[in-house]
Amino acid sequence: MENDYVLVTGASSGIGQCIAKTLATSYPLILCGRSSEGLEETRRLLSEARGADGADIVWQYDLSDTMGINAALTDLLKNHGAKVQGFVHAAGISPIAPLRMLKTDVMRDIMNVNFFAAAEILKVLSHKRTNGRTLTRVVFISSLNSRVGARGHSIYCASKGALDSFMRSMAEELAPQVRVNSIRPGRIENTHMTETGSEAFTERPLSDGYLLGAGHKQDIADMAEFLLSAKSRWITGQVFTVDGGRTAH
């Protein structure tokens, strides 16, 4: 159990990286990301947090290639003799793409990385021959934008809506063995949603309505840590909004 891994996607930057850092002292991690530089940086942060090198596994993979996920992850687990107890899907892309200019391939890429990758990975991790019955907790990083539109990001919003709805189904399907929940962050400083310049598409500043100011990656990582811990043992199929009060009013 103590040697069982937590798999974090999107671990090479942003919220995913912060989650990996936060989990470092509790679990060995499988770090999934596209950028090998970013993944190396994450590895460095983990060693710092632990004060020692860990048994982490780096899985450099572009999740937009959903066809290959099953084989790649199955091989990775086999080669390392690793079992996965927890899964955090933090990978996400959010290119600005107003519908009138949207290309079909861009639509597919967004849905593949943000949603389908989570489904494909969950399928592998709940496969008995590959992972036994080791998997017990799953956390999806959704977005406030699954419930509040963000102009120019229709497919991003849709991908997060898909994730939320899928989460509820999986909570029912995989119970009681696996608990499945999602987190809906509001606007978080220094993450890809704030870097896309989507401000240009809205009539009001994106910071409007945040009673507690803008959020930090750590606010999301702390919630993810809670949802992976035994403290949340009676929670499944729920969405946790962490948004500084943005949707309270």
Next chain:
Amino acid sequence: MTATNQNFPFRGGNGYVLLTGASSGIGRKTAITLAKRYPLILCGRDEARLAETASECMSQGGTAVTWAYDLADIDGIAASLTDVLSENAIERVYGFVHSAGMAPIAPLRMLDTAKMQQIMSVNFYSAVELIQQLLPRGLRRAVLISSIQSVRGAKGQGIYCASKGAIDAFVEEMALEEPELSINSILPGAIPSRMGKELEENAALLAHSVDDGYILGLGEPGSIADMAEYLLSEKAAGISGQHFSVDGGKTSH
């Protein structure tokens, strides 16, 4: 009443409503309901059943063009739609009702990648492609048939639920992005239909009996068609980005 309907902005060859999933169930019933008011483009996979819907629409005094197409092939939608519109000299499409959907019951571990993508293509991607094509052709109203399962999980239907969740979130964003477009979704509860029958046959997989919690009993396609008609009408001009549950009280408690 129909011939001089003031609520109908582009009468006669100009103000079509395009319906997907028109060959059966909710889509067919919606087509027949709308036929008295709007000329229709009926999209469905099964040509014979589509022709049946068209003839029922015509028996209501309506106009119906059929477009037999499998929406799972999203890359071909733009070209095929353009052909149908030009063959029939249709320039303006006023409304869009997306009722096409597939809901195979299968636990996640039994779904392969291709099947997952197919469900998303038919249920969600095709609507995105069609709205993109229709916006420059004067689209003013869009009604997307979602499901209460976008907010209530269902065992063995993860990707179906996800596709409906995608629809709901997309609707909210499009309402912001296209202020000229009134776009909403309807979340039907369980409606006995061809799709519903498949569900019942696989009921062993479900955690609850199909009619559990339906205060008003199970629904029928007509209740969804009536809501769709309302959302297409002038009465609903000020409504956009909303989700309407039509579910006999299932999600009220």
